[in-house]
Amino acid sequence: MTWNGEELDIEAYFVRVGYEGEAKPDFDTLRGLHRAHVASIPFENLEMMVGRPVPLDLGALQDKLVRRRRGGYCYEQNLLFAAALDRIGFAVTGLGARVRSGASSRRAVTHMLLNVEANGRQWHCDVGFGAEGLLEPILLANEGDVGQDVRQGEWRFGIVQEANGARVLRTEHKDGWFDLYEYTLEERLPVDYVVMNHYTSTHPLSSFIRRPVIQRAAPQVRRTLVGEHLAVMRPDGTSDERGVTARELGDVLDREFGIELSADDLAELIRAHYAGA
Numbered sequence: 001m002t003w004n005g006e007e008l009d010i011e012a013y014f015v016r017v018g019y020e021g022e023a024k025p026d027f028d029t030l031r032g033l034h035r036a037h038v039a040s041i042p043f044e045n046l047e048m049m050v051g052r053p054v055p056l057d058l059g060a061l062q063d064k065l066v067r068r069r070r071g072g073y074c075y076e077q078n079l080l081f082a083a084a085l086d087r088i089g090f091a092v093t094g095l096g097a098r099v100r101s102g103a104s105s106r107r108a109v110t111h112m113l114l115n116v117e118a119n120g121r122q123w124h125c126d127v128g129f130g131a132e133g134l135l136e137p138i139l140l141a142n143e144g145d146v147g148q149d150v151r152q153g154e155w156r157f158g159i160v161q162e163a164n165g166a167r168v169l170r171t172e173h174k175d176g177w178f179d180l181y182e183y184t185l186e187e188r189l190p191v192d193y194v195v196m197n198h199y200t201s202t203h204p205l206s207s208f209i210r211r212p213v214i215q216r217a218a219p220q221v222r223r224t225l226v227g228e229h230l231a232v233m234r235p236d237g238t239s240d241e242r243g244v245t246a247r248e249l250g251d252v253l254d255r256e257f258g259i260e261l262s263a264d265d266l267a268e269l270i271r272a273h274y275a276g277a
Helices: 010-017 027-040 056-065 072-086 189-201 251-258 263-274
Strands: 091-099 108-119 121-123 148-152 155-161 169-175 175-183 213-217 222-226 230-232 239-243
Touching: 010 027, 010 072, 027 072, 027 121, 056 072, 072 108, 072 189, 072 251, 072 263, 091 189, 108 175, 108 189, 169 222, 213 251, 222 251, 230 251, 251 263
Parallel strands: none
Antiparallel strands: 091 108, 091 175, 108 121, 148 155, 155 169, 169 175, 213 222, 222 230, 230 239
């Protein structure tokens, strides 16, 4: 499988994510690049909110996430990351997941993550899950493992394997472990993500077309803006929460998430989703 890494302006990508380390296909590079990407590029669904499609070709991803310094959601983020890893020389396999996050029923496969080989081992990588997502790679759980349990910054993550063979990524909340998503090692091709993206960005039942969702993961805090509700959450379970008015929306996007919208896009976002705020 190719991720079109030869088409990526790798130097511009490194500048975008603030990565200054070596670029060779080993774990140190993988870990450093994963952390840099998560720290620099926020999760957001604002293209859908202003009435535009979400293209997944690498040219569009570079233009949006690198040149215009915007964020994106899982397909955009992980496809860009896969292209960077491919360009460096990593072996990358696309995977698909069913998001749990408190769901009462089993959901369709709509999330993208990556299986990356480095230093002779397979690593679960995901730069596109949002505020509760991984900060850096985590080892894939193997058959018979009781599971992985690691700390990244102030957060704990784990992978457990269920009886049906599914692997489950989870994070620790104040009241215990919280399942984020389940996945298998079945390979997913770029065309699979095109189909998933079409559903996620256009279907009336998709949660991503109902309200703005902007998120950012960091070692000490998790930031989210869902609709008009801004929350800054800490590992001990405490949080600062408040409403965001239309008047302050642009400043909040810039200050809390590093997103600078054009005047036209900000006006359309306010008209469509924050007019009463």
